Every structure is written in C-alpha cells, then in structure tokens.
Amino acid sequence: MGAAPARSAPPGLDASERRVLNPRPFRVFRKTYSVTEAKAGAAVVVLLALVAAWVAWRGAHPDPSLVADPATPTAPAEAPVALSAAPARSAPDAVPSVPPVAPDRGNLPVAPDRGVLPAALAGKGWSEGPLARFDAENLYVKINGRADFFLARGFRSLTFVTLSGPAGAVVDVELYDLGSPENALGAFSAEKTPEAKPKSGGGTSWYVARNALFVARGASYVRAIGSDESPAVVAQLEHLRKTFEGGIAAGEKPWTVALFGDALGLPPDRLQYTAESAFSFGFARNVSSATLDDGETELFVLPAGDEGKAKALSAQFEKGFLSYGEKAVVAGEPWIKDRYLGAFSRAKAAGTFVVGVRGAPEVAKAAEALAKLERAVLALSPDVAKKAAAGPPTAAKGDADE
Amino acid sequence: MSASPKSGSGLPLPSFRPSLAPNPDGSPWWARTFRITNVRVVSQLFFFALFVFLLSVTWLSRLKGYPASLFLEVDPLVSFATALSTHTVYRRLWWALFLLVPTLLLGRVFCNWACPYGTLHQFTGWLFNIRNNKNRIDQNRYRPLYQTKYVLLGLFLVLALCGALQIGLLDPICLLVRTFTVAIIPAVDLGLVSLAGQGLSAASNLVFKPAAPEPRVFAGAWFVGALLVGLVGANLLVPRFFCRVLCPLGAFLGVLSRWSLWRIDRDVTKCTDCDLCLKGCEGASDPQGALRKSECFVCFNCIDDCPEDALSFRFNPLPSISRLVKGSPKDGTATLHGLPVISKNLGVEVKAPDVPRRRWILTAALGVLAYPFLRYSKDVNRRGFHPKAIRPPGSVAESEFLERCIKCDQCLNVCPTNVLQPARLAVAGLEGLWTPVMDFSVGFCQLNCTLCSEVCPTGAIQKTSLEKKLGLGAFAEVGPVRLGTAFFDRGRCLPWAMETPCVVCEEVCPTTPKAIGTYDEVFTRWDGKSVTLNKPYMRPELCIGCGICQKECPVIDDAAVYVTAVGETRDGDRTLLLTGKKSA
C-alpha cells in the first residue's frame, strides 16, 4: 500500500476536534442514514434474542445423567462395591430390592470348593447360585466394616451362596468357619438382637428373626437372610436349618458350654467369647461370658495360667471396674458399683482361673451365681484347665495385627 | 446530532440528543438511532454479558443445562486445531460451524460483534482515548507488525499437527476464560464477599462462586493477572494491540475471510481521500484505500465516519476497478461509468493476509522445531512424568491429553473444591503450562462430582458419568477411575511418629471399603499416659487418589499422607500394582 494520499488534516474536522480530549467523541460524519441498514440491525437484534432464548432453554433442560445418583436404590445398579455385587443384607430385616447377581467376578476366587457347606441347600422350588469364598485376606471385600468382628473371632473362611426361589425370592447364605465352637457361639450371641429367642439342642443354637436364620453349630456360624418374609422364604430357612443340623459336624462340646450349662443351667446360645480386650480392658483376653436370665448380669470366666497370675489378673479387673465405679461392700463382699448405671461388678481368682460378674443390678442373685460358677470352675479337671488356657485357635491371618 | 455535521459552529453539541425529528437526508429518526454501529455495540454488550453469565453458571448450583463452554465450542480455531492434533471432532465442537459460516459470508464479524476479549480491548481503548482525531487516524493505519498473528497461527497449527496443542496460550476465548477463572473471578468474589460481610447482602447474590467455604486460590494467578493488565494496557500504545498483532483466532478468521462475499466497498467517484474513515477503524484494514479483507473487523465505523457517503457494505463488489476506469486519475480526467473519479487511489481490495510466502515456510520450520523442544522436555514426556501432574478424573492418557487440552481452565472454574490448579512450568513444562493439575493441599477430588468432565470442550477430560468414575454398574469390571495413589510419610504422621492420636485420613476416606485401614494399638506414651493409637496404612488396590486424606491431614504444610500420580488408570503404563491392572 503506497503512501497515504492525504496526510494533512482531513477537511471534515473542525478546530476543536484536533485537540487532545476531543470534546465530541461520539460525533460521526456521515450525512445519510439507511432504512435497510436499520432493518438489518433489527434482524441482528432478533438473532441475539434467539440466542438468549436458546441459552435459557438449554439451561432449563439439564442433562438428567448429570444429576443422576447411581447410589440411590432406584438406579439400576445399586451394588455399592464393584467387587461384591450383592444387595444389602446385614440387617435382619433389610430387604434387597434387586436379585443379587453372581458375586464371583473380578479377582474373586473362581470355582471355590464348598468347604464345610453341606450339599443340597436348596429346598423344593429353590436353586443354588454360584459359590464364592473369602479368606482373611479378602474378607473386607465382602463385608467391609464387619470384617474385624469376624477376624477377632478366629475367622478361617466365608462361604457365600445365593439361593433363588419362586417369585424372585432370594436367600443369601453366609457360612463363617470360625475354627472353634467357642468362636462360633461367640459370634452368634454377639450378633443376636435382644428380642431374639434362640433355641439350643443337639449341638445347634439357632433362631429365626423374621426373614433371617442364624445358626451356630460346631465351628460354623451361618447367617441366611431372605429377601422377604413370604412363606416360601420361611420354609426354605427351615429347610436350611435342618440341612445344617445334619450336614455340619457338631464337633467337640466346648468346656465353657459344659461349665455354664451344668453349673448355672444357661443354654449355649447365651455364651459369648472374646479373644482380646473384653469389656474394653486391654488385659482381658480369652474371656468367656454368659448373661443370666435378667439379660443384664454377665458372668465371666477366663484362664490365667497359674494361681499367682489369677490373683494378679483379678486385681487388674478390680482396678478396671473402679475406673468407672466406686467400692461398695455388700453382705461382706467387696463389690464395685458403677457410677452411671448403678450396676455391680466384681472379679476374683478361682484356682488358675479368674471368675467374675459384671453389670449386675441385684447383688444377691449375682453373688449366688458367682459362687456356683466358682465351685464349678474349681471342680474342672486339670486337662480342661490346660486346654482352656491355650484358648481356641485364632484367625488364620488377621489384618488387625501388624 | 440534528444538524448537518459541517454546519456545526459555536458550542459543540452533546452527542446523544434524543430527537424524533427526521434526519437531514429525509430518512426517519430510527434509521439513525438503529444504525448498524449502534446495533453492533448492543451485540458486543450482549455477547460480553453472555460470556460472563456462562462463566458464572459454571458452578454446581447453577449449571443446570447451560452450555457453559459455549464460546469455546463455537471457536473454530479450537475445533480446527484439535481436529489437526486428534483427527477427530469432539462432542460439541461442530458448533464451530455457527461461526465458520458467517465468517465465510461476511468476514471477521466475530471479532467486533461477538468476541468478548475484543470487546474488552475496544472498550478500554475507547475509555482511555486521549487522542485527537488526527492522531487516531494515524494510529489506525496498517503496519507490517500486524502480520505477526499469522506467523503465530502457522506455528500453532504446525505444532498441533505434530501433536502439541498450544493455541490455548493466545486464543482469545481460552485466554479470557482462563484469565477470568484464575485472576478475575477470585478477585471479584473477594470484594463481593467482604462487602456481603459488611452487611451488604445484595452483594452476595452477585458472587461468582456462591457458598465456596474459602476464597479460591490459583497457582500463578499473579502472572495471569499481569498478562491481562499488560495486554489490555497495550491498547493505549496500539489500539486493539492484541487483536491486530497477536490473536491467532483473528488470524484464522482472517485467512477464511478471503472468501467472504460481502465487504466494505469504496466508491472512488465519491471518495475525497480525506482518511476520516480511519478515525474509528478497529482492524487497521485500510478502508481509505484497497481494503484488507483479512484485517477488517466489520465494525462499520468507517461508514459512520465517511462525510461523502463513499463507503458501503456490499455484496460481491468488484475486486478491481482499474480496467473500468477511463482516463488518468493523476490529471483528474478519469471517469468510472461516466462519473468523474475523485479519489487518487484506485485500489479497492486486498484478499489474502499480507505475509510473504517465505515467511510461511519459516513459520512451518519453527513449528517443526518447537515440537521436539516442547515434548522432549522431561516433565510431559512418557518417560519422565511429574509425580504431581495429577490430572482430573476422566482425563485421557498424557500424550492424548496434550493433544486436546486448550488450557482454557473451564475445569478449574467449575471445580467445587478448588483442587484443580493451572500447572506451573515446574510441573508440566512449557507445553503443559496452565493445563489442569490437582493440588491436594488446596482441595480434593469430590467423590460424586464429574463436573470438570462435563464442561471440558475438547475431551481432554472425557465426558465421564458418575457410574464410570466410581466403577459402578456397567463399569464394575473396569473399576473406578483412579487419579493416583496415596502414600504415608510415617516420619510426619502423628500416630506413627509422635504418639499422638489422629485418624482424620481414615475418617474422610470415601471409598467403600475404605482404602485406609489402621493398626490399633494401646500404647504407653513417654509421659506414662496410655493412649490408643490408630496407625494408618494404605490398601493401594482400593485407593482412588482423590486426595481428601492429604487435604484433611492436620500436618498441613507437608502432609503426612500425600497422593502422587502413579497408579492412575488413564494410562496403562502408569499402574502401580500387578493385580487389578485393567485397560480402561
């Protein structure tokens, strides 16, 4: 582009417009205006209005997938964990809303063996789905949060199977191999709700809570949870119980069952077993306990090894109880009264064992039961005492220890 | 202006005087009020407001269905350059057609009718205009400097062809979105929130990011802010400096506008060569001579300023008139169609950008050279990725990411926790400058949030459903999206090193089952007190690298649990564990 033709001041400018800070910044110099131009401008304004309307319309119509919540029960896939695609089952009355799909996918073991799970679990009109097994390493995949509960109770393996019945009904069966009857009974009574009315007989303890069956037999603890409370499900639960009674070895009767049963007439389903930190006391290990008929008084026994250790341990219990109570002598016996609950507790050495009472509302009854228990413990044969001191086997491999 | 401009003597009249009287030429009053330059201002205000509005709805509580990244998605340079680098057109990038078509018909209308950055520059130039009209005319003449933008465009496109997308450095939409996100919005919100704190509750309704619990911070905001001040301030030296000299989008549209059917046309039988048309010429496109189509912003100021009505916007005007002119313009005897030619300058049109061919070759050579310089810097290379270059969920593998990311930082804008930060040179090198990375000392990746993938215009963060992110439903086989893996620094962890209870990390861990477990231990402290310590450990196969543990760790300056990029699922080469290795 060659030199600009006119470098001198353009003729259209008056003197004021040659100044800095032009006083007429909006001045335009055109002489004619065009109606066509204004019409084109109007068309542009219409276009802008259309753009605005489109934006507003889009805003009012969000993509539903953007706000969808895959975790709500109405969504098609509700499996909370990628690996375990089974529905909620932990609460006895939880109702799974979709039938579970085969859980053994991903890195779960393929074609596991049945372990101690009896064959022919499915009753008439029911069929068995694929089997999944979990060990201490991957238990949390199946039951996160609750894994520690079982790991603390000698957990060996979990066998899981889903039974499908008529009209979409489903029963999930979880069989926990806990290594010993103490642990199985312990898990059974620890998971029991207060309203449950368990029955015991022939080495089996069990109860049915609406749509769920809980069984402890031998070293196994079984939870079978139905999708509803229909007669078909209840019948299948009954079928399961019978199958378990016939199909799982009852095993040796634990010494504590005999102890509490013979001395105090307490059924095995009352028995609790805690391997570590019983009653939140770090020193209390290998504790067996049972609750009396009032539902509150808890009797406990634990082996100490020898008599000296038993005395030391019972003193530790005293100290532990004192941390939330104060001394109270009732009928010449030293008890400890809980500061908040007003309940009575005490512990004493009995031979190589420590026996005690916790949370008793009435001292007299508790003292009587404790005396019975003490006599029974003292009468135990040395063989049993040795076995008790060894305690039941612990978990194959827990992740609770470092 | 009711009187003829030339007759104005004495006191200058105010410029806007409402009057319903017809114009001196007999046309109705509204032909003056609604003349095209006024409509243009309305359009500019509209699009600027729309731009700010869309930025403000780029936020969880407001997003709904709004096309939050609209401006980025109609930007044809974004779609063209990503098509060069990826050989695909992602999601809504076909919307660029809405801009391509008007450009091919009308020229660079976008620059002066819609571009929010152009509007900002024009407004700044207008507000601080202290030039007299003669100076303005001289400032608006074309200069060879203005071909720089074509060189930059060529460089960027060659780089894109090689696989390094750098248009976002200077593309005006990317640049402005980034500037708003990183510098302007935090500053405006700071002011509004403190006003609201003083009791001015109306201010709280204007806040860009309502209910952000803490003021938003961004790495290197000072530099982005300084760049804004510098580029906008340059208008005082050269009007529309950025648009004329640097803008690669303008250059792209300029190349396209050589085929435009309409352009400004000068009637040489009326033009007196007074040069007044240059007074308001935004593009410096020489309307007083041969119009440079590639430079013209179609602002129409020249038409407003022509005292002879010699300029008009016409369909398919002749590209050359020299053969039709009879006689010689030098001695004043020339005529066109029987009318005397007054202008001494018979040029009417320059189609293509004024860039010599050898310079195009230089540009291409520069691009080919720059690619290895950029890509083989260690930080963005497959062999040397930075441990803190943790990309947002849904991001594609790093080399593809760099083919797609335009550094617009819309993802940073929408991120509710402020975890997304513009990458600094140290983390991502020059190639990855301002691309999004996660800084877990600022925020964390919220489990149920996929907003960044929703607003990403180019698919660097692929549109990711919540099911896909969490590995639910149809994605159960693939598993969740992992951003990296968390590690414990036992030397700084309170339970591990300091006999002090703390399990914040386990508490906040959002995965089910939790990726953080604890070894629980009753421990006798140095002072004899017994404490229960929950010493945390990581289950790497469950960790998704969301970083909430790092964010919430009470060791705030250098957290005792921290996430690095290893284990991210977007790239099969960066997994950590042998088991659970899945191709996404």
Next chain:
Amino acid sequence: MNEDRRRLLKQLGAVAGLSLGAGYVSLAPSGWPLSLKDPDGERGKPRGTSLRLPEKGFAVDPSGVLPHLGVARGANVDAMLKAAVDAIGGIHRFVKTGDVVLVKPNVAFERSAPLGATSNPEVVAALVRLCREAGAAEVRVADNPIESPAACFARSGVQRAAVDAGSEVYLPTASDFRMLETPGATHIARWPFFWRPFQGVTKVIGVAPVKDHNLCRASMTTKNWYGLLGGRRNQFHQDIHGIIADLALMLRPTFVVLDGTRVLWRSGPTGGSLSDVKEGRTLIASTDSLAADAFGWDELLERKGELLPAYFEKAAARGLGTPDWRSTNVREIQVG
C-alpha cells in the same frame, strides 16, 4: 520585605504544624486520642473481635414433670416427629410466635439420603414445618460440611427439602465465621464459629442422624455441633472425646432430634454402601442430648452393654446431661 516575611512565617507555621502533629500521633501514650504509638509492636497486631453465645444457651426453662426423652417409632416422619416432640412438652413449649429458629442438620458429606451419612431430608423438612406452624418468624437451616457445601446440601436432598418446607438455607462462605469464646472449654475456648446464620437467632434445634464413627465410635446429636465450627477442624481428632464434650458445652440447644429413621451402623461416618445402613424407624426428641445419644447407642446402634464412648462421661462430668437415659423420664410412643 513584607511579602518575604509573610511567606517565611507561613512556611515555618506549616513545618511546625506538620512536625508537631506527626510527633504527637507517634509519641502520645496509647490512651490519648489519635495516638498511634506502638513501642513494642504489640499494638499493631490484629485484634479479632470475639463473641459469645447466650449464657444459658438456647434452652428453655427445665421442667420437673415432663419427660426428657420422647421416642416415637413408626413410618410417617411428620407424625413421628410430632409425637416425639409432644412427649417432651410439645412444640409450643419450645418455639413461640416470632422466634427465629436455627435448625442444624448433619450434612457433612456428599451422599444421597438413603446412604444414611446425612440427616434425613424428610425429618429436616418436618422439623421446619413444625417450627413454622408453631409461629416461628424465620427458620434457618445451616451446616458447614466436610465436602463442598453446595454439593453436600444438593445431593443429600436437604437443600430442596428445607427450602420447600419454608426455611432459608445458609451455606458457609469465608466471611461467615467469627471467633467464638466458650469459657471452660478445653480445646475450643476460642474457635472460628459459623456465625452468620446465628445472627438474631433465639432458638436452636439440632437434628442429627445415628452414625457409627471410626474414631469417637458414635456420631449423634452432640457430635453434630462440629458442623458449626470452621478453622482447623482436622486437629480435633487428636482428642475427639474432649472436643465433643467441648461441643456440648459450647452449644446448649433448645432441644435435639435424633434421627433414627436410618442407622449407619458401620463404616461411619462416611458410609457409602446401602449395606451399611439399616432401617431404624425411630425419632427421638430430647432436651438432653447426652440421654438421646445414649439411647441411640443402646437401642439404635444396638451397642447396649458396650462401654459408652468417653465423651459421654466427660460431658456428663460438666453437668451437661445424663447418659443414663433409663434413669430419666422416657416416653415411648408407637405411631401408626
């Protein structure tokens, strides 16, 4: 000459005035007006204003007759809430015409309501309506969640439920916090407090879900006040029981509602799986949050017999409630 002298005098006057003024403001003792004196740098430090909540909290006068704990079981949330509140004296005992009521739900995490990590939006809505019907001039709903507030309120459903029921939702922003003094607190004697929704409030009602908690073992109505604090909350875990006891001291509510419609019985406090949640079908209204929490521990988390978390004892030692809920006056109602 005259000109020069006048100029000199003027100049001298200006110099003297300026230097005297500057000398005064920098040397005058700190009590004097306009003094800026700061010899050791202490005066220049920022002094944040702090505030205190009312001496007796927001509680109404205690009653010797009415139960402390109203427990309603059933399925209809509105009816249950009404029954539970009626059991402890009815809403008119607590909310009078013209009251400004703050309802504090637990919306700590971005989880949908069925996952049990947040207060049930239906319960929040029912509570808002109840306060409205009792004549409250204004009902506010506020919480400072762990995750981003807008997302937490939206996904939990509390936002919509609260707004639809006629309350205003306050989401925290940076300028909403003021230093709160709680005399007697062990750790949080001075701590940033989510103050904005408290301006002009006359009654405070907590509504908290029943949740397992990895550290303090159970998060219910007392732990719920955590969501009113800002600042470095991640330090609280170093003595969580002390902190919860402090929270009980800091905020004494008009009453609390323990939302046992869902129970997050494990994997707390975040949950995330439906299998962590069980139906509770219970709502508890109480003027004693420790009793309500102990009830939740025994009956909803079903941990009766396990030792209560240590914060109960710490708070009870300050006279802030009775964890032994059986010893208090309890009324249980079956609704529907």
